[in-house]
Amino acid sequence: xxxxxxxxxxxxxxxxxxxxxxxxxxxxxxxxxxxxxxxxxxxxxxxxxxxxxxxxxxxxxxxxxxxxxxxxxxxxxxxxxxxxxxxxxxxxxxxxxxxxxxxxxxxxxxxxxxxxxxxxxxxxxxxxxxxxxxxxxxxxxxxxxxxxxxxxxxxxxxxxxxxxxxxxxxxxxxxxxxxxxxxxxxxxxxxxxxxxxxxxxxxxxxxxxxxxxxxxxxxxxxxxxxxxxxxxxxxxxxxxxxxxxxxxxxxxxxxxxxxxxxxxxxxxxxxxxxxxxxxxxxxxxxxxxxxxxxxxxxxxxxxxxxxxxxxxxxxxxxxxxxxxxxxxxxxxxxxxxxxxxxxxxxxxxxxxxxxxxxxxxxxxxxxxxxxxxxxxxxxxxxxxxxxxxxxxxxxxxxxxxxxxxxxxxxxxxxx
Numbered sequence: 582x583x584x585x586x587x588x589x590x591x592x593x594x595x596x597x598x599x600x601x602x603x604x605x606x607x608x609x610x611x612x613x614x615x616x617x618x619x620x621x622x623x624x625x626x627x628x629x630x631x632x633x634x635x636x637x638x639x640x641x642x643x644x645x646x647x648x649x650x651x652x653x654x655x656x657x658x659x660x661x662x663x664x665x666x667x668x669x670x671x672x673x674x675x676x677x678x679x680x681x682x683x684x685x686x687x688x689x690x691x692x693x694x695x696x697x698x699x700x701x702x703x704x705x706x707x708x709x710x711x712x713x714x715x716x717x718x719x720x721x722x723x724x725x726x727x728x729x730x731x732x733x734x735x736x737x738x739x740x741x742x743x744x745x746x747x748x749x750x751x752x753x754x755x756x757x758x759x760x761x762x763x764x765x766x767x768x769x770x771x772x773x774x775x776x777x778x779x780x781x782x783x784x785x786x787x788x789x790x791x792x793x794x795x796x797x798x799x800x801x802x803x804x805x806x807x808x809x810x811x812x813x814x815x816x817x818x819x820x821x822x823x824x825x826x827x828x829x830x831x832x833x834x835x836x837x838x839x840x841x842x843x844x845x846x847x848x849x850x851x852x853x854x855x856x857x858x859x860x861x862x863x864x865x866x867x868x869x870x871x872x873x874x875x876x877x878x879x880x881x882x883x884x885x886x887x888x889x890x891x892x893x894x895x896x897x898x899x900x901x902x903x904x905x906x907x908x909x910x911x912x913x914x915x916x917x918x919x920x921x922x923x924x925x926x927x928x929x930x931x932x933x934x935x936x937x938x939x940x941x942x943x944x945x946x947x948x949x950x951x952x953x954x955x956x957x958x959x960x961x962x963x964x965x966x967x968x969x970x971x972x973x974x975x976x977x978x979x980x981x982x983x984x985x986x987x988x989x990x991x992x993x994x995x996x
Contacts, residue, residue: 584987586954586957586958586962586986587958587962589680589684590958592680593677593680593681596673596676596677596680597677599669599673600670600673600674600676600677603666603669603670603673604670604674606666606670607666607667607670608813608817610663610666611806611809611810611813612810612813614663614806615806615807615810615853615856616852616856617635617646617648618648618803619853619856619857620635620856620857621633621634621635621648622634622635627647628647628653629654630649630650630651630653630654631647631648631649631653632648632649632650633647633648634646634647634648650796650799651784651793651794651795651796651799656785656788656789660785662778662781664773664774664778667769667770667773667774668770668773668774670766670770671766671767671770674763674766675711675763678707678759678763682707682756682759683704683707685954686700686703686704687700687900687901687951688951688952688954688955689753689755689756690703690704690707690752690753690756691703691752691753692752692753692754692756695749695750695751695752695753696750696751696752698751703751703752706751706752707752707756707760710744710748710760710763710764711760711763711764711767712767713764714740714744714764714765714767714768715764715767715768715771717740718737718740718768718771719771719775719776721733721736721737721740722804722805730804734811737808738839738842738843741761741765741839741842742835742839744761744764745757745758745761745835745836745838745839746835748760748761748835749834749835753829753940754826754829754830754831754834754940755822755823755826755829755830755939755940756823757829757834757835757838758819758822758823758828758829758834758837758838759819759820759822759823761819761838762815762816762818762819762820762822765812765815765816765819766816766820768808768812769808769809769812769813769816772805772806772808772809773809776801776802776805777802777805777806780798780799780801780802781798781799781802783795783798784798784799810849810853811845811846811849812842812845813845813849814844814845814848814849815841815842815844815845818841818844818845819838819841822838823939824939826936826937826938826939826940827877827880827881827935827936828876828880829940830936830940831879831880831881833879833880836879837876837879837880840872840875840876840879841876843868843872844869844872844873844876847865847868847869847872848865848869850862850865851865851866851869881935897947897950897951901947901950901951901953902950903989904950904953904985904986904989905946905947905949905950907985907988907989908985908988909981909984909985909988910946910949910950910985912981912985913949913956913981913982913985913986914946914949916974916978916981916982917943917949917956917982918943919972920960920967920972920973920974920978921943921956921960921966921967921972922943922944923972924937924938924967925937925938925941925942925943925944925948926942926943926944927942927944941955943956953985953986953989954986956982956986957982957983957986957987960974960979960982961979961980961982961983961986962983964979
């Protein structure tokens with residue numbers, strides 16, 4: 582029978598799968614409509630009120646799309662609303678954040694060397710960052726600066742840089758970058774839920790009531806949609822960053838995250854210009870390449886070690902202390918030391934490896950107790966670690982890891 586740790590990991594996997602699927606749907610529709618909008622052309626014989634049209638071919642058929650800046654004279658009964666992709670991407674992302682980072686706050690969220698927080702404090706700060714990001718952004722878009730698109734983007738970028746620095750002072754490196762991405766994704770979802778959809782509903786209601794809709798509602802929705810378009814690529818990078826210690830495991834991680842936003846803007850600018858004029862500016866590739874090289878260089882900055890080299894079991898949380906004091910801990914620690922720690926070290930002893938995989942250190946007893954659940958799932962229950970069993974861990978040693986973890990009790994699995 583599956584124990585709680587295995588079931589919890591499968592729950593995380595299932596929710597992550599849903600998040601990726603809905604994210605693909607949302608990002609795909611966003612990219613499509615931006616390209617469609619920029620590719621519209623004037624043509625003779627277009628209906629009254631039409632702004633432009635585009636002909637497309639796909640799947641063996643032809644599609645003729647016409648855009649109205651406000652609305653057509655006649656609104657058909659069947660109207661497709663593109664909203665659920667955004668809603669479910671945020672809902673599944675928030676669920677995944679709770680499953681992985683909130684339930685596992687002592688492992689994934691809290692870094693005692695940066696901020697010695699209680700789990701409830703870390704979770705409260707996590708939620709506050711998400712909400713605060715949206716509130717600040719929305720206030721900016723409603724401020725006197727709203728008529729100056731460049732000023733809005735510059736202030737937004739300054740806020741992103743400040744948030745990146747602050748998150749890296751509070752949370753673990755991987756949690757900091759992921760939260761910056763989640764905060765930005767919350768802004769994007771908030772644009773859909775609080776601005777774009779309500780404005781579209783006003784236009785539809787006016788049209789059905791025989792009133793002429795105000796064009797300002799469509800213009801506001803279009804501005805927010807454009808912001809979403811430019812924020813998409815940085816969010817994707819930040820969501821993937823937790824798999825790459827070179828992105829989150831250095832003192833310069835907050836700078837790397839900020840530069841990613843510039844890189845995302847340059848890439849989107851190229852494609853948006855390409856869709857609009859038929860030719861994208863070549864300088865954007867040079868700019869993107871230089872920023873990427875700068876990011877790669879920054880990734881070799883000193884890893885954030887804090888006081889980890891002097892950690893001992895006295896600094897563990899009560900939950901982690903139970904694993905350190907559990908029967909079989911010494912035997913399990915010996916297995917880890919012989920089969921895992923050569924790579925999972927602050928200075929890995931494996932040719933070509935600069936940093937520990939995923940930033941996980943397994944050198945001292947405190948490290949092993951802190952990562953008990955990961956050891957159990959990766960090397961005890963499954964054969965994911967060591968990769969290709971390069972260090973030759975035996976079935977008996979895997980059993981030692983399983984027995985040690987299970988001796989504590991399944992109620993600790995989510996910690």
